[in-house]
Amino acid sequence: MQENKTPIRERIHPNHNAQTIVKIERNDSVIENTGTVSIKKMLEKVTDEEAVDPNNLPKNEFSEEEMLKVWHNFAYHIKSKDEEFFSTLSNPAPILKSNFLIEKLVYNKIQASDILKNKTLILDFIKAKLKNYFVDLEVVVDENIEVKAVLSPREKLDKLLKEKPIFALLKEKLKLDL
Numbered sequence: 001m002q003e004n005k006t007p008i009r010e011r012i013h014p015n016h017n018a019q020t021i022v023k024i025e026r027n028d029s030v031i032e033n034t035g036t037v038s039i040k041k042m043l044e045k046v047t048d049e050e051a052v053d054p055n056n057l058p059k060n061e062f063s064e065e066e067m068l069k070v071w072h073n074f075a076y077h078i079k080s081k082d083e084e085f086f087s088t089l090s091n092p093a094p095i096l097k098s099n100f101l102i103e104k105l106v107y108n109k110i111q112a113s114d115i116l117k118n119k120t121l122i123l124d125f126i127k128a129k130l131k132n133y134f135v136d137l138e139v140v141v142d143e144n145i146e147v148k149a150v151l152s153p154r155e156k157l158d159k160l161l162k163e164k165p166i167f168a169l170l171k172e173k174l175k176l177d178l
Helices: 008-012 039-043 064-079 083-090 109-117 119-130 153-163 166-173
Strands: 022-026 029-033 101-106 136-141
Touching: 064 083, 064 119, 083 109, 101 109, 109 119, 109 136, 119 136, 153 166
Parallel strands: 101 136
Antiparallel strands: 022 029
């Protein structure tokens, strides 16, 4: 293999002139760049027209059922990425209060923290789907909520046999086991 002694810049851009001035256009202004960019100059042209007027945002009415559908849709969207967060979002279901306030009960402060960390993400999704940008979310920690634990098949069977002893007789006669 023969080594090429021509500088790489000349091989890629043979007519390249190092003194070229790059011009960047933004909002009818031209900024000459000779190696540095002034962010301040670029942002000076931002006008009040680009700001969003909160009074012009949609405020569509919606029912608790519609809110729950969107909430569960978001939860299932999250499920593949974070099973624990999915569980936190799913159980118990949130409640729609007045003035578009969604109240979410959680079992502990860790779950509350998880939801509050993702509050913006959750609300952006819900607001867009319900076309109502006045929705808010409140997290309430209630450590007295009965936790619905996931039971193994053995635990389910034991619970069933304890509640209905007749099934123990049936299990014996049919020689059933897990």
